[in-house]
Amino acid sequence: LDANPLSGEPVSITYVHEGEERTVDILPKLYTSGYQLGWNYNYSTQKVSPLNVIKYSFYELKFNIVSTIQSIGFLISGKVGMNEIAGPVGIVNMVGDAVDQSQKYGIRTTLLTLAEFTILISANLGVVNLLPIPALDGGRLVFVLIEAIRRKPVPKEKEAIVHLVGMAALMLLMVFVLFNDIKNIFG
Incomplete structure (x- = not known):
């Protein structure tokens, strides 16, 4: 300055x-x-037609899906560290903070804030579930694609082993995220 x-x-x-x-x-x-x-950030509302409500809802959903994809890209590229990932405990903490901050503006703003969090979490779960990671739906889609290309099914035992390894990796990630959440909340 x-x-x-x-x-x-x-x-x-x-x-x-x-x-x-x-x-x-x-x-x-x-x-x-x-x-x-x-x-x-100045939060304001405006009356719109039911058709525009649907239109703006899709805009919000698109924004959250794109933001989730960009966030995954930031994780992969290293622009965002693994310590910034939040799991269920961290999300509950963030929701609590958002409710505390929005309460001074009234129940309507608080409910809208909670609705926005719900949209964000739903979009995030949808995108992550479609990632080609074994044990998730995206991992299953990879096997469906492989079967379509090969024109014969992948042996169920082999697919089960791949999904088991994927599930174990996801469980380890969940434990890491849980400890990360606790560390971020308590210090």
């Missing part, structure tokens, strides 16, 4: 977005806790 953010005048902020340097002027806002500089 080149200017005093407490002067009541706009402050120029320079940042880099997608490799391009940009500058914006932001006016710090005085709150009871002091001045704040930045942006805030």
Whole structure:
């Protein structure tokens, strides 16, 4: 910052977005806790027709599916670490935090927040379930594809062994995620 953010005048902020340097002027806002500089998520609602409700629901679902796929890509590329994965315990903790933060805006906002979490979790589970991992539906689809290409079934014993190994790997991942959740919550 080149200017005093407490002067009541706009402050120029320079940042880099997608490799391009940009500058914006932001006016710090005085709150009871002091001045704040930045942006805030403003949640608002608008009445729409039932048809638009369906349309916007699909937009929300698409956004969550794309976000889940991008998150998996970030995990694979190392942009996001394994310690940032949340399991059931971490999700319950996040839902509790979201409810605590949204309660001050009323029951409607709290219910909408819970609905958004439900959509996110459903989309996430759907995408993850379709990954080509043995013991998941995506793993079974791989065997169906192999059988279609070979034009003969994979021996059930061999498929069962592959799914058993996949299930064991998933169980180990779940134990890791559980310990990670506990570590992130308690310190």
